[in-house]
Amino acid sequence: MEDKFLWLEEVEGLDSLSWVEQQNKISLEHFKASDIFSSAYDKTLSILQNPKKITLPVVINGEIHNLWTDEQHLRGLWRKCSLASYLAKTPEWQTVLDMDLLAQVEIKNWVLKSLQYHVVLSPNKQRMMVALSDGGKDATVWREFCLETNSFLTDGFSSWEAKSYVEWLDDDTLLISTKFGEDSVTASGYARTVRTWKRGDKLEQAETVFTIDKSHMHADAHDIGRGKDRAILFVDTKDFFNSKHSLYIDGVLYSIDLPDGTFCKGKTGDQITFYTAKDIEVSGHQIKSGSLFSISFSEVIQGKIVNIHPMFTPSSVEFIDQHGQHAIDNGFIVSGMNNIAGIAYRYEWNKESWIQSAIELPATGSVNILTADGKDIFINYEDFLTPQSLYYYNSESSKLGIIDTLSPYFDSEKYKVKQCHATSSDGMRIPYFLISGKNIKYDGMNPTIVNGYGGFNISKVPAYLRTMGPLWLDQGGVYVVANIRGGGEFGPAWHQAALKENRQLAFDDFIAVNEDLISSAVTSPDHLGIIGGSNGGLLTSAVLTQRPELFNAVCIAVPLIDMLRFHKLLAGHSWIAEYGNPDIAEEREYIAKYSPYQNVGKDKKYPKVFLMTSTKDDRVHPGHARKMAAKMLDMGHELYYYENIEGGHGGSANSLQRAQWVALEMSYFRERLFKIS
DSSP: OOOTTGGGGOTTOHHHHHHHHHHHHHHHHHHHTSHHHHHHHHHHHHHHTOTTSOOOOEEETTEEEEEEOOSSOSSOEEEEEEHHHHHTTOOOOEEEEEHHHHHHHHTSOEEEOOTTTSEEEOTTSSEEEEEEEETTOSOBEEEEEETTTTEEOTTSOBOOSBSOEEEEEETTEEEEEOOSSGGGBOTTSSBOEEEEEETTSOGGGOEEEEEOOTTSSEEEEEEOSOGGGOOEEEEEEEETTEEEEEEEETTEEEEOOOOTTEEEEEEETTEEEEEESSOEEETTEEEOTTOEEEEEHHHHHHTOOOOOEEEEOOOSSEEEEEEEEEEETTEEEEEEEETTEEEEEEEEEOSSSEEEEEOOOOSSSEEEEEEEETTEEEEEEEOSSSOOEEEEEETTTTEEEEEEEOOOSSOGGGEEEEEEEEEOTTSOEEEEEEEEETTOOOSSOOOEEEEOOOOTTOOOOOOOOTTHHHHTGGGTOEEEEEOOBTBSTTHHHHHHTTSGGGTHHHHHHHHHHHHHHHHTTSOOGGGEEEEEETHHHHHHHHHHHHOGGGOSEEEEESOOOOTTTGGGSGGGGGGHHHHOOTTSHHHHHHHHHHOHHHHOOTTSOOOOEEEEEETTOSSSOTHHHHHHHHHHHHTTOOEEEEEESSOGGGTOSSHHHHHHHHHHHHHHHIIIIISOO
């Protein structure tokens, strides 16, 4: 049957944008008329632009770098100071790049991508490649920046806009993965080649040195060591969960012969570390899923892996973050979780084996290693009721100390955090965090928001409720975070339990949490709402179509919704390993059973939902949200719809847009859950 709302997938289509403008006007006029919106907007903006917020560091070239935003610097002021002055709490900031000024001069809505992951330092440490995004899109322009003059080089490397990766091969040569025409990208829209781009040459002259199959996800190159340990790794990422690695040395590729599901994490000295998301066997060694181990560089080069050096082996509740390994002098810093509470370990190489030592941090929240360079490591700690604390760890002295603590945005003494469990459809116990007033009454009347995700091995960890605290808890609300399967809270198996044909388990887990809140009289359907973004938007829209009677509010942000066409839109093809392939009859059958767009019904009664997305989201197509909204309206259902014209997959490009986004969410939930309509 022809989809009459297919035209809404056209991002640049005039009809689509006209429809979006009409829906935006309706929603904005409705919510902006409320005092709740104005109060929430002002409070959120004051938090985002707080001049006393923690200056989060990134160590680059031995100096502290930071992207600072405030009322005068909406896009951010990139600045730096010496490590010594930063640690002494007397930083002498020097401007590196004023993003607002750059945007004004170049008449572009430039957004600086992460300093930690999108600023690539040259071997001589005098130049950097910097990724700039127009409006927050995933697609970026890479430009060469000089640290000595704090300016872009007029004759330096400068790429065209695309979803790209770069790495320095040497001071005058880049390794670049970008789009060179349709045949140069994979079915997911990412680069399938790595090319050498020499200084002075046009990008079109870059020579191909590595190519992957078009059906794979992407190809890229990066330095897995640091300083004298530098080593270039080429990665053929087949999908999110399988990749093959090769070392690139003097123009020669050396394939690393390890099973799929094994990921190279870094290099220090002669040791290369790997993480495995599957149970594997390597040269007779049995390695458990979720483990971290190392192999000597020389054995990898020779293609004769003999010795496996264990680092971390998971238990039933303790796991490390697949992306939480950071190289330091003579070792690594690793973060993870024990029963969804943050942990951090240091690993030192003693020429024969790894020595593990715990870094003693508070044991109830989340741990995030912000940046690590040599002996200098900065770690962030927070939990639901405890503001961020920034720790500095020195690997030479093994001393840990607090550098700064964020002042609270609400009185946490009035609230408590309780870890509860619900029983899912197959009997599995599903944990969730319940944050409420200490004197909560179990009378079924508490306005409650439940947040969930459940996909891509991404964990929902305790994070300070900087806006949810003052805007929701202080108003008498209850907040819940569900740790459902599909996430990474309990290692790879927790994630893999909800893949493909088992996706319904993630939805069942989330339903079970909401049912448990109702049966325990925390709340009732009239006062219960759910929220989720991206894959979490799929979660909330699927649960909406399956169990609409459970909720009175459903907020669906930057979502996947049409699951029979997700693989045809933008980066959607790259998620087939997570959801399955709708072009295969057997897989289409189980996807069709839960796909929200196909399962929304005219004769069903739904709460008045709120769909939110971004025009410049080039990861999850805004057509998902548009089509769902148009179809529901056509069926006679009432809803709210808002599409920010900028913002990319994050939904907003600056603090003003973010404040409006949050104010809309809070106005919606206050209207629906505090006042029965």
